[in-house]
Amino acid sequence: MIKHIIQRLCSTILLLLAVSFFTFWLMHATPGSFFDSLRLNPQISPETVERYEKIYHLKDPLLVQYMHWVINILHGEWGYSFYYNVPVIHVLGSRLFNTFILSLTSFLLTWTVAIPLGVWAALRRNQWVDRVLSVLSFAAFSTPGFFLAVLVLYAASQWGGLPLGGMHSPNYDDMTILGKVRDTLLHLVIPAGVLSLSAMASLQRLMRGNMLGVLRQQYILAARAKGLPEGVVIYRHALRNAFNPMVTLLGYEFASLLSGAALIEIVCSWPGLGSLLLTAVRAKDVYVVMSSTLLAGVLLVMGNILADILLTWVDPRIRYGKKD
Amino acid sequence: MGRKINSNSRTSLAFASFRRNRMGMICLWGLVILYAMAIFADFVSPYSYKDEERNFSYCPPTRIEFRDQGKWAAPFVYHYALTFDAMHRRVYVVDRSQKYPLHFFKGGRLWGVDAPGRFYWWGADARGRDLFSRIWYGARISLSIGLLGVGISFMLGLLIGGLAGFYGGWVDSVLMRICEMFMMLPGFYLMLALRAAVPENFNSVQVYFSVVVILAFIGWASLARIIRGMALSLRERDFVLAAKTMGVPDVVIIFKHILPQTISYSMATLMLTVSSYILAEAGLSVVGLGIQDPVPSWGNLLSDAMSIVPVLFAPWILLPGLFIFIAVMCFNVVGDALRDAFDPMFNE
Numbered sequence: 001m002i003k004h005i006i007q008r009l010c011s012t013i014l015l016l017l018a019v020s021f022f023t024f025w026l027m028h029a030t031p032g033s034f035f036d037s038l039r040l041n042p043q044i045s046p047e048t049v050e051r052y053e054k055i056y057h058l059k060d061p062l063l064v065q066y067m068h069w070v071i072n073i074l075h076g077e078w079g080y081s082f083y084y085n086v087p088v089i090h091v092l093g094s095r096l097f098n099t100f101i102l103s104l105t106s107f108l109l110t111w112t113v114a115i116p117l118g119v120w121a122a123l124r125r126n127q128w129v130d131r132v133l134s135v136l137s138f139a140a141f142s143t144p145g146f147f148l149a150v151l152v153l154y155a156a157s158q159w160g161g162l163p164l165g166g167m168h169s170p171n172y173d174d175m176t177i178l179g180k181v182r183d184t185l186l187h188l189v190i191p192a193g194v195l196s197l198s199a200m201a202s203l204q205r206l207m208r209g210n211m212l213g214v215l216r217q218q219y220i221l222a223a224r225a226k227g228l229p230e231g232v233v234i235y236r237h238a239l240r241n242a243f244n245p246m247v248t249l250l251g252y253e254f255a256s257l258l259s260g261a262a263l264i265e266i267v268c269s270w271p272g273l274g275s276l277l278l279t280a281v282r283a284k285d286v287y288v289v290m291s292s293t294l295l296a297g298v299l300l301v302m303g304n305i306l307a308d309i310l311l312t313w314v315d316p317r318i319r320y321g322k323k324d
Numbered sequence: 325m326g327r328k329i330n331s332n333s334r335t336s337l338a339f340a341s342f343r344r345n346r347m348g349m350i351c352l353w354g355l356v357i358l359y360a361m362a363i364f365a366d367f368v369s370p371y372s373y374k375d376e377e378r379n380f381s382y383c384p385p386t387r388i389e390f391r392d393q394g395k396w397a398a399p400f401v402y403h404y405a406l407t408f409d410a411m412h413r414r415v416y417v418v419d420r421s422q423k424y425p426l427h428f429f430k431g432g433r434l435w436g437v438d439a440p441g442r443f444y445w446w447g448a449d450a451r452g453r454d455l456f457s458r459i460w461y462g463a464r465i466s467l468s469i470g471l472l473g474v475g476i477s478f479m480l481g482l483l484i485g486g487l488a489g490f491y492g493g494w495v496d497s498v499l500m501r502i503c504e505m506f507m508m509l510p511g512f513y514l515m516l517a518l519r520a521a522v523p524e525n526f527n528s529v530q531v532y533f534s535v536v537v538i539l540a541f542i543g544w545a546s547l548a549r550i551i552r553g554m555a556l557s558l559r560e561r562d563f564v565l566a567a568k569t570m571g572v573p574d575v576v577i578i579f580k581h582i583l584p585q586t587i588s589y590s591m592a593t594l595m596l597t598v599s600s601y602i603l604a605e606a607g608l609s610v611v612g613l614g615i616q617d618p619v620p621s622w623g624n625l626l627s628d629a630m631s632i633v634p635v636l637f638a639p640w641i642l643l644p645g646l647f648i649f650i651a652v653m654c655f656n657v658v659g660d661a662l663r664d665a666f667d668p669m670f671n672e
Contacts, residue, residue: 015505026518138660142653144603146610147626147645154635154642164632259512263607267630274512278611281516293514 005305012301016294017070023293026064027286038082052080069290079287083280088287091276096295098167099272102265103299104125104196105188110253114200115246118207119239125212133208137201145260147266149194155189162313163187165269184318189266195260199253206249210242217241247311254303258296335588338665348661351654354432362463369457370443374618377442379406379454382638384416386444388426398427401443411635413619447640450628459644462620467651469621470601471537474594476540481547482586486578489555499554506545512607514542519613528619535614539601546556549591554586589666595659599652606648622648 035058038049053059056079057068072079078088121130156162163169167187168180175183214220215238223233262274269275273292280288342348342358353592361368386401401420409415424441428434437443446456488499515538520532556565559582567577602622609613610630617624625644629635 011501018505138653138656142599142646142649142656144606144648144652146607146630147642147648149627150629150632150635150642150645153632157636246640254416262512263517265612275515276611277622281519284635 001309008305008308010065012305015301016297019297020070020290020294021066022289024052024286025062025067027284027289028065035082037194038238047322050263052082056080069287073294075271078291081285081288083283083285083288088291091288092273092291092295095271095273095276095292098270099258099261099265099274100299101184102188102191102270102272103254105192107254107257109192109196110199110203110257113196114203115207117200117241118204119211119234119242121204121208122211122215123234123243130208133204137204140197140201141205143198145194145198146263146267148197148205149190149264152190152194153268158249162189165190165267167271187270191261191264191270194268195257195264198260199257203246203249203253207242207246210245211238214238214242221235244311244315247314250303250307250310254300254307325500328397330392333633338588338662342665345655345661345664348664351657352660354650355658358463358599358647358654359467361460362467362523365460365464367432368434369443369454369460371454371457373453373458373461373620375447375453375457377452380404380442380444380448381401382414382634382641383442383444383448383452384638384650385447385640386442387418388445389423389643392423398425398581399667400641401437401441403441407602446643447638449625449641450634453626455494455640455643457536458620458625461645462622462625462644463647463651465532465619465621466602466605466623468607469532469539470598470655472536473539473601473605474541474598476536477544477547477597478590478594480540480544482583484544485551485553486586489552490574490578490582490638492556492559495554500549503545503548506542507549512604513540515604515608516541516613517543519608528530531614531616535605538608539604540602543597544604547590547593547597550581550590551586554589555582558582590667592659592663595655595662599655602648602655622651 027265035049035053038044038052049244057065057079060068069079076089080086081088081091086093117133121133125131153164158162163186165187167184169175169183169187172183220233220238221239226228228237261272262277264270265274266278267270273296277289277292277296280287280292368493383404383406386404388399388401390399392400397415400423403419403424404416405419406414406416410521412666422441424437426435426437426441426443430436435443442452442454444454444456446454446459449455484499484503488496518538518541519534522531522538526534533663555578564577564581567581572581605614605621606623606626609621610627612627615624622644626642626648627640629645
């Protein structure tokens with residue numbers, strides 16, 4: 001197991017290097033850079049620009065620049081945001097945390113709602129519950145998340161009750177700890193709910209399919225024939241087997257949540273990585289773009305590795321590193 | 325020869341079972357109508373997509389009137405006059421003194437009204453452009469981008485998935501690791517990063533094609549994996565062995581015997597991919613990084629609606645979102661119905 005994780009980490013590092021080099025190359029392949037606008041800014045002396053160019057080796061070939069960037073990252077030096085005028089690490093820290101909160105909340109929400117719903121639909125196959133759920137999940141799956149977010153924000157603006165975007169109320173700093181948590185949670189409701197909805201739809205369908213597949217198996221028939229109570233048959237025998245294939249999805253699910261989060265963040269003005277990346281891309285703020293893509297990659301890889309570990313825990317048949 | 329007839333009948337069997345699926349057929353017709361409206365956008369819309377009238381900013385939907393002073397009349401519209409209310413907000417009031425008859429089939433367009441009057445069936449946008457017209461012109465972009473993008477991804481997926489599945493071994497594992505890499509990337513982040521690489525001064529055609537390429541670049545990996553799985557099982561079939569013993573070169577086996585078989589089976593996945601590309605284009609355009617104004621796409625039509633204030637006094641600008649929903653839903657349902665139609669045969 002540990003060997004497997006180490007292997008995964010090694011391939012991950014290669015992956016992250018490849019992705020970051022690709023992004024780096026992309027950012028430089030385009031005409032114009034942030035330095036052009038710095039040079040035109042009368043408040044910034046040519047010496048400052050030159051100093052920056054020296055620090056970031058901007059006159060060197062691309063590969064050398066990239067090497068310097070990697071070495072700096074390894075030293076915990078994330079570069080400088082030319083747009084926000086602070087070191088990248090100052091902008092990134094809180095943004096990463098916010099995106100993490102948003103993704104994690106909707107992730108938990110998705111799985112805790114979708115799995116029981118999927119099981120429920122499978123047990124009531126072709127009854128009205130199943131039909132309603134399947135229509136709803138088709139609708140949810142087909143609605144663009146950002147559009148749904150706008151609709152919900154519009155509804156909230158008409159009826160009130162929930163904060164319209166942002167992450168904190170204006171008087172956040174004066175609140176007690178409990179009040180702060182409550183305030184953040186209230187602000188989370190719309191973005192996390194919208195984000196979960198489409199993921200929920202597809203997960204529910206998958207879980208339903210898996211469960212139906214398992215219920216057709218012979219061992220379920222055997223368990224019933226043995227006279228086990230229906231609850232035991234379903235929750236101990238069927239559910240665990242139906243759930244296994246879902247765990248492999250965890251990692252990819254997390255990836256799509258993270259991607260989806262970017263747009264929702266922008267619409268709900270949630271101060272996360274996605275909205276940061278959008279401004280950075282527009283301003284050609286190289287080091288912010290690099291760092292946020294890298295961090296998004298790291299989040300994903302962590303999700304995938306966690307899914308792997310979880311899979312061995314859920315399904316004892318799986319042993320990594322041993323050929324059977 | 326006998327095999328060919330057999331495979332044809334399988335496909336036609338699947339289509340027959342698809343035709344029995346009521347929801348699938350409804351959605352297929354929905355798609356046909358949407359594409360027809362997009363193709364004939366010049367004809368069905370009363371104005372061109374860039375025909376703007378700033379005095380009619382956010383003009384509400386024009387009602388088509390059939391009754392004039394208590395009597396039936398040929399359809400006409402009233403003039404909408406811009407005034408300000410007590411709160412100094414813009415409001416439009418119906419000016420019943422001026423009426424403009426609707427004319428049909430004039431100047432190559434289905435309907436419209438004469439010059440000083442404006443006919444906004446579904447309201448106007450911030451610059452007084454007709455939303456109805458812009459939705460159909462936008463459909464051209466939004467609906468074609470998905471198809472083109474999927475076309476390119478499918479080519480890539482067929483090639484790479486076919487190679488990986490047919491050869492297996494290290495070719496397979498290298499190609500699949502690359503695919504996994506692409507699947508693990510956060511798509512939207514990559515899209516933003518890729519878009520940063522597209523020069524700002526591209527014209528609308530160039531932007532269109534760069535969006536297509538970006539979408540295809542992100543989406544080919546999952547298609548390749550699916551095709552690889554099919555190729556893996558197909559290469560064990562007798563007809564491949566027969567071709568091999570006859571000395572048919574690998575390239576011919578892959579392109580002539582294996583890949584054509586996968587196409588009909590992967591059609592369901594293709595439909596679902598088209599819908600995800602339509603959503604992705606909308607997402608990119610809605611944040612201002614996709615298709616650029618004045619050329620409309622369903623995504624950039626919605627970009628005005630991304631802030632809550634315009635939506636509050638002009639809720640009709642949300643309409644393009646409804647069309648994204650309908651198109652994506654239709655593709656999903658058709659894809660699902662196709663899968664139901666093809667699946668039992670692939671599993672047999």
